[in-house]
Amino acid sequence: MIRLLDRTLSTLEYGRETITGNKLAELVTLLSRAGADWVEIPVEAYRLMGTVPDDVKAILRVHHGEEAAEFPGFDYYISRFGEETGDLRFIHEIQVNDVKEIELLKRFQHFKYICVTGLDDLLLWPYAREMKKLMALFGKNMWFCPENDYHCATALALEWIAQGGRNVGVSFMGLGGYAAFEEVSLGIRIAFRQKSGADLTLLPRILALLSEMAPVKVASNKAVLGSRIFTVESGVHADGLVKNPSVYEPYPPQWVGKERKIVLGKHSGRCSVRIKAKEQGVELSDQKAALLLEKIRNRSIEEKRGVSEAEFLLLLKEVAGHEA
Template sequence: MHTFQLLDTTLSLFSTAMRPGSYRRRPKFSREEFTPWAVKWLALLQDMGFFVEIPPDLPESIHAAAPNAPTVRQGTFYANQYEPLPDAEAGGEYITDTPGMDAGLPSDGQASWLRLRGCDHGLPYTECGFFDRLMPLRDVLEFCPGDQAGCATALAVLWLMRGGRRVAGSIGGSALHGPSSGPALEEVALCLENHEVQTGLRNLHRLPEAAALLHKAGFTVSSHKPVLGKQIFAVESGIHVDGIAKNPALYEAYAPESVGLERSIVVGKHSGRAALRLKAAQLGIDLPEAREGRLLAVVQKMAVRQQHSLSDRQFATLCESVNLPSGRKQRAVTTSTKSAATAKGATAAKGAKGATAQPEKRHG
């Protein structure tokens, strides 16, 4: 069976960024702190089925922990070799690198790969024989498309679905590491699985742990980042909430649980009654249908006033205020009015008492 290999180069990117004069964004930890972080990263990604590239300057203990992990050989990078690729008429020249890879993979025993980089603007040429000319090299060619045009994930997926064997990239992709870091591997993986392609990956519910490790390194993942973002399954619009409640597949390309996330209902100015009902049920609140209209009005008013959606605590407080019985509300209002009147009367009495205590004016 044709198997794919998704190679993560995050450790190499970080190692390069920590060298003097590097243009890459530097992690916030020192090289001494990098080693234990790298051990956790390596164990996590291998548990999910990704291959991990280990830079040669990491301690031997890391290499010993993963004897089958690809290792970049020193002195084998030939950067900025410009070669025109087949049928690249208007696309000009593409950058190709050929780093030697000590794969050490027990599955195929292959000792080296050729890494094809760049090709940022190659998407229009995929229907003009671009990949066909490369297929004779598919068993030794490792594709790492750039993301200057925002097409790295699409190029990587097409390469694999057309018969390629291996893609190099990084968890988080260009959003975290820059356009030359290749495609976001988590996006490539989910695209393939959405097309019912067997990737050999597993335990992708641990992807939030990868996002947490990246955050620890100083790389904050956007809450709306595909696959990794915490809020990608949060819905507010009424029609979307109603649709997801009836058939989640209408709006979700993959189940939240498959990537370690949860579906959540957010209430705000775009919410409808369906969203209120689902959110109340999610929080275990009994919301009578007769109260929905009034609750919707106050929810939308508060969301507009604070210019963002409501927190769970705010929503629960509004539900409680709306669900108060009429008599209880009236008593609360009456008590409040009486208290105000009492306070006003006390102030007036105090003023009168002060006036009485003033000494009487003497005449004559």
């Protein structure tokens, strides 16, 4: 069973007026429903929230064992410091900056729960062999949380799962330099056919909520979350999507709360024009489709941009007349 530990809350800068307990509670709930098996909550966030929402499995991030004792009731506590207090279950976080340091981890085998972070350069080595070493050292109670200095944390997280690893640390959008929660979640569903019950349609709401609390910027072509990843202009692509969406899309846009959108411009084709006209209830003949396409291309070239919905409707009316 693959388990995701989401660390998004530990990447936020507390002290901002925009970060409130209610927003954090909603964020924790949404992350859990979207597929996070555990949500890491730093003490600062927990103090704002006051309690953990129902049905959310939480791991409290503390600075040391004595601080953990102040907040009983959590299943696990995570810290970079090795001391423990009483019977509290600690996940000991260990930073590993170089693959060569894996051999030195044997001295930590007495810890029952381990979270290994770092290992940015793992893909530069025989990574499958090194991952097996980690599994042999710590077994099923190890969390792997690759960092993203070489922009391959998501790939490392999925490779860890492919090699038999089960516990992975992630964060939404890869905040804080970790593997991206949404990308790993989709990879698990598509490549490993697991976590089909996770509600990924919540991803846009999670993004909107995070944007209220932190200065988050998303590129329009960002994997999974980008605003234009399901936007198509090319006539060939539009035709292919109509006939067989899986040719161009690795997953349906509805999975992640998005819709496919065809836009018009100088690269459009007759298929795109017909689809857009049909959305308005207009069936175009070959002659009218060709004429409308010519007008759209001319307008796009003239304005040096795509044609807006309003402009398309005006051009459609010119060509189709009363039919539009």
